[in-house]
Amino acid sequence: MDLHIDQLACRRAGRQIFHGLEFALGAGQAAAVRGPNGAGKSTLLRVIAGLLPAAGGDVRLGEMSLGADRSLFQEHLAYAGHLDAVKTALTVRDNLAIWAAINGGDTARAGAALARFGLARIAARLVAECAAGQRRRLGLARLLVAEKPLWLLDEPTVSLDGDARALVAAVVREHLAAGGLALIATHEDLGLGPLPVLEIDPASAGTAIAGAADPFLEGTW
Amino acid sequence: MGALGALIRRDLALALRLGGGGGIAVAFFVLTIVLVPLGIGRDAAVLARVAGGMLWIAALLAALLSLDRLFQADYEDGTLDQLMLAPVALEQVVLAKALAHWLTTGLPMTVIAPGLGSMLGLPVAVLPILALAMVAGTPALSLIGAIGAAVTVGVRRGGLMLSILVLPLYIPTLIFGARAVGNALVDLSPWPAMGLLGAVTLFAAALAPFAAAAALRINTR
16 A cells, blocks of 8 residues: 655645645655654644645545545544543543544454553553653554554654653554554654655745635635 | 444543533532522522523533533544544534533433422422423533534633523523423423424434534634
8 A cells, every 4th residue: 555645735824834745655664754843744744634624635545535535544544643632531541442442443452552552561540640651652552453554653752761762663663564654753763764754845834825815715724 | 333332431431530520510500509599589489480490591501511621622632633533423423422411411410400399399290391301401402512612622711602602502492491391380281392392402413413523623624
């Protein structure tokens, strides 16, 4: 399954974030999304995840197209954003079991994901009592509760220590070895070796579009 | 069904935790009704006449109290993003969350209402009508409230705006709910009002999932 980014453009509040973005990634490959702060790395990942509308272009994963059938496309990706999406009032185990159930997976998978991310020991603990790095690992463990070919990771190693970082790299390597793909926005070296780089050109970031129509009136808000 | 069951169980677990909102709404309902005789006086005939209306007004306000966190909490911690990517329709997510909200606010209020009604001097013969009206009417509070909560998600201090948006939409439920009890009190048939009360709930059940899901999609872009 290949990923093709085709003339992708994104516009937010009358500002061009990026446009004409072209990129291709084969099965079993990962790419690093690079660019200075504010260039639109997170925005790009959210557009590919279908959480933000694209102003133009398309993303294709194998036969599936984001523009043509967003929900089918979304069923084949996993997104780990800045927010861990964990509930502090629930235990570590319950947090993951819910996502396993919502994604149609079984609870055995959730248990395996906990063990893989070294959370089995604190599975019965409330997330409110967990450290930031442990919450991060719990958020990332969601990647494993269902089989998704495309992983979109936004700064996955924030607040992780060296061991946990190596663990994330190992999990990503396993995912790639199984034919998966990953787009990773990061400033750090993940230890995945030299990756193809998807550079977001800061020159096109933050430029106001001359005579741009109001996105509200365009109906693309 | 497994996915929706997991969502409902998660919302119930969160609502029943301290500060989850479910218990607080019910306590607010009880306290408001306890205040009524203190404000209006001990005249049993007067209290019985205003009981239906007071119970319904207190129920509307109590339902509102916990609504502002319905989607806001999930929006803030990133859960909403993950729900949008999950292989579950957002409309179903809305319905599951509204149902969980009703189970933690509307249902306990329905159970308590006859006791509070008799405290306000409603005759025993009217209490079953009151309970039935609560069963028929309170789901509309959670469903219509879900629309308001979805519209105000991501708005700072959205709870205040939510009240202003949603309270006018509660008017039909209030009128028919209070009328059903009031009619029974003066030996008129409560059934026309009861039928309309149920109709409002059914209409809300048909409309709310789509309206709230559309509002969530717009607000998360």
